[in-house]
Amino acid sequence: MAIEVFNRREIKYMLSDDDKAALLSIIDQYMDSDPFNKDGKTYSICNLYLDTESDELIRKSLEKPKFKEKIRLRSYGQVGLNDKVFLESKKKYNGVVNKRRTNFLLGDAYKYFEDGTIPQNPVTAEGKPVKMNAQVMKEIDYIMHFYALKPKVFISYDRWAFFEKGNSDFRLTIDTNIQTRRTDLRLDSPAYGTQLLQSGQWLMEAKAFKAFPLWFVRFLSERKLFQTSFSKYGTEYKNYALACSK
Secondary structure: OOOOEEEEEEEEEEEOHHHHHHHHHHHHHOEEEOOOOHHHOOEEEEEEEEEOOOOHHHHHHOOOOOEEEEEEEEEOOOOOOOOEEEEEEEEEEOOEEEEEEEEEEHHHHHHHHHHOOOOOOOEOOOOOEOOOOHHHHHHHHHHHHHHOOEEEEEEEEEEEEEEEOOEEEEEEEEEEEEEEEOOOOOOOOOOOOEEOOOOOOEEEEEEEOOOOOHHHHHHHHHHOOOOEOOOHHHHHHHHHHHHHHO
């Protein structure tokens, strides 16, 4: 079951091909692969990021304030109108991330973005109920109306994810094939767009509320890897703003 509410630190690192290979060569000693990574393959994540007409949320975020927030709609791979997706709010204060999410049907999410209609007792095409988190939905609905948010950017990527053995607090993700676009803002469309990373780059996120394990700290030290402030949506916006200024 997807976790609906949690707090954690998320620290990012940019890996080279050699760094990624070195990590994958030892990771089985310490971490278990996410069930979505079947047969050692990546799984796909697709997102619609919501923002104001003038991109207020991402512009404020790039100023690196103590508090920032974003709203996105997430699916795992390309989905249909009657498939389950996740409407998420993500807030960051003094380096700690609070993420809250609720289930949605994709078709209901499109309607909600269009006219603000919150579905009542939604069910899938198979007749299974879609359990929505009422409190999370209330919080997201307030943010949506306060800023007048609408879908602005599609971002997809392929991911390896790992959980430390016996410690669900520590998680690692490695993302590749990060694609972005500002047209065809639908999760029932295929993943395509402009590549955000250069060839041979891999974005790793270390996620935990407590301290990172010693083996991982040792790996960072040996590979001389340092924290980066790279943001998928932030980088996309900076590229977009630069292109518009030319």
